[in-house]
Amino acid sequence: MSLSISFNINGQPRTVELDxxxxxxxxxxxxxxxxxxxxxxxxxxxxxxCTVLVDGRRINSCLALAVSLDGAxxxxxxxxxxxxRLHPVQAAxxxxxxxxxxxxxxxxxxxxxxxxxxxxxxxxxxxxxxxMSGNICRCGxxxxxxxxxxxxxxxxxxxxxxxxx
Amino acid sequence: MNRFEYIRPASVAEAVGAAxxxxxxxxxxxxxxxxxxKVGAYRPERVVDITRLQGLDRxxxxxxxGVRIGALVRNSDLASDARFRKTYPAVAEALLSxxxxxxxxxxxxxxxxxxxxxxxxxxxxxxxxxxxxxxSGCDARLGENRLHAVLGWSEHCIxxxxxDFCVPLAALDAVVEVEGPDGAREIAVEALYxxxxxxxxxxxxxxxxxxILAIRLPAEATAVSRNARYLxxxxxxxxxxxxxxxxxxxxxxxxxxxxxRLALGGVAARPWRAWDAEAALAGAPASADAFxxxxxxxxxxxxxxxxxxxxxxxxxxxxxxxxxxxLEGTPEAMxxxxxSPFALTSGASHAA
Numbered sequence: 004m005s006l007s008i009s010f011n012i013n014g015q016p017r018t019v020e021l022d023x024x025x026x027x028x029x030x031x032x033x034x035x036x037x038x039x040x041x042x043x044x045x046x047x048x049x050x051x052x053c054t055v056l057v058d059g060r061r062i063n064s065c066l067a068l069a070v071s072l073d074g075a076x077x078x079x080x081x082x083x084x085x086x087x088r089l090h091p092v093q094a095a096x097x098x099x100x101x102x103x104x105x106x107x108x109x110x111x112x113x114x115x116x117x118x119x120x121x122x123x124x125x126x127x128x129x130x131x132x133x134x135m136s137g138n139i140c141r142c143g144x145x146x147x148x149x150x151x152x153x154x155x156x157x158x159x160x161x162x163x164x165x166x167x168x
Numbered sequence: 169m170n171r172f173e174y175i176r177p178a179s180v181a182e183a184v185g186a187a188x189x190x191x192x193x194x195x196x197x198x199x200x201x202x203x204x205x206k207v208g209a210y211r212p213e214r215v216v217d218i219t220r221l222q223g224l225d226r227x228x229x230x231x232x233x234g235v236r237i238g239a240l241v242r243n244s245d246l247a248s249d250a251r252f253r254k255t256y257p258a259v260a261e262a263l264l265s266x267x268x269x270x271x272x273x274x275x276x277x278x279x280x281x282x283x284x285x286x287x288x289x290x291x292x293x294x295x296x297x298x299x300x301x302x303x304s305g306c307d308a309r310l311g312e313n314r315l316h317a318v319l320g321w322s323e324h325c326i327x328x329x330x331x332d333f334c335v336p337l338a339a340l341d342a343v344v345e346v347e348g349p350d351g352a353r354e355i356a357v358e359a360l361y362x363x364x365x366x367x368x369x370x371x372x373x374x375x376x377x378x379x380i381l382a383i384r385l386p387a388e389a390t391a392v393s394r395n396a397r398y399l400x401x402x403x404x405x406x407x408x409x410x411x412x413x414x415x416x417x418x419x420x421x422x423x424x425x426x427x428x429r430l431a432l433g434g435v436a437a438r439p440w441r442a443w444d445a446e447a448a449l450a451g452a453p454a455s456a457d458a459f460x461x462x463x464x465x466x467x468x469x470x471x472x473x474x475x476x477x478x479x480x481x482x483x484x485x486x487x488x489x490x491x492x493x494x495l496e497g498t499p500e501a502m503x504x505x506x507x508s509p510f511a512l513t514s515g516a517s518h519a520a
Contacts, residue, residue: 006174024174024215027202047203048271060244060273066202067274070174071195071217114270121269123248129504136406137268 013082061117188377239278
């Protein structure tokens with residue numbers, strides 16, 4: 004049985020023929036579409052390395068069946084920067100040393116982008132730590148990650164104020 | 169993962185028809201189903217994807233002040249709904265204490281109720297598990313069992329139900345609306361989970377093909393909105409299942425309790441409503457003595473199923489604590505660490 008599904012991935016419409024309904028969104032991205040930014044860490048929804056945005060919301064792509072997301076808009080780490088211009092969250096991770104080995108970083112950044120869109124953390128580091136708890140960093144770069152998210156929140160607040168003015 | 173037939177029904181009737189066939193599983197958020205299928209603990213031949221069914225993703229307020237939550241409402245959407253948070257704060261707090269933001273964005277409220285136990289022997293195909301494979305035995309009985317049940321367990325199964333959400337739901341008399349091959353019916357959340365007895369493989373009261381359409385919280389439960397809490401003890405600060413949890417809500421008349429609602433999580437195969445404790449609290453002064461007596465009554469029938477006697481005393485202390493926090497009042501803003509007993513000040517706002 005072949006299943007034809009359509010996505011908008013990082014702004015580009017894509018149609019994919021699936022020969023097997025078992026394929027997860029993560030495997031689709033990595034193995035069929037050559038988007039290897041999202042990482043397969045635990046493959047069980049426990050580590051967050053596979054985090055992407057689906058219709059603007061952060062999810063674990065390892066626990067989503069691709070076929071079930073037919074028609075969705077997916078944003079991966081590859082779709083975040085505007086050409087050579089980094090997304091504010093990417094820039095903040097570099098500025099604050101929010102990583103060491105880098106394996107968890109695409110998931111951390113996508114999770115942080117989702118967190119900022121949710122708008123529940125404000126400038127409270129305790130809320131940011133709690134709301135980033137679905138992303139594990141075995142190098143232990145949590146301090147830099149929290150500072151990066153705080154900084155990105157400030158940058159976004161600033162640009163929102165500019166836009167409003 | 170085993171091969172399966174993928175079905176995307178266009179209506180509830182079509183979904184129920186497809187899932188009534190043996191070997192079928194409903195797919196919604198998939199956060200638990202895919203996990204189980206990846207390790208082979210669950211091998212459905214047919215996966216019925218209900219995510220496209222219309223009208224099941226709404227939060228509807230009823231004229232009497234109660235609420236009807238569609239089964240496909242995502243955990244995060246319910247928890248962040250301003251009116252829901254204000255009206256049923258302990259339920260929102262429980263939701264936000266469970267899993268991670270990514271999982272809460274995907275997981276639906278219907279699926280939350282139907283998630284399977286996290287007993288590691290249930291997941292491990294090399295272990296005996298009566299719940300997964302009836303009659304095979306229970307390796308948890310003599311295994312690593314510090315997190316297992318202390319209430320309502322049997323020699324056949326000592327697993328707990330992992331949901332946080334269903335604990336305040338049980339305390340607040342929530343019901344689920346179900347549609348099945350034989351028509352529609354309603355089931356109280358507490359009654360959705362049979363105790364294991366000799367048939368732990370019978371995990372819910374649902375029959376094959378039955379589908380949860382909605383969860384309803386009654387208007388009467390809004391009487392406790394200002395004195396409702398959920399507390400959850402975990403092995404780590406966040407993103408962990410409960411060792412023990414408790415939901416408490418009080419209707420107060422001055423310093424006297426008019427009505428109390430109390431349920432425990434992480435202690436049994438169902439959210440454990442503490443009926444005797446509630447009865448003892450009704451009409452009693454809201455005092456430390458009354459709360460201690462309620463805690464004793466709530467755990468009166470508890471017994472360890474292994475190396476988990478500590479959970480009984482932990483649950484007693486948590487009952488006292490959650491009743492005390494309910495008395496102090498629902499926090500103005502959601503605590504930064506929802507349901508955490510380690511929050512800096514109980515009942516105080518952590519809002520930025």
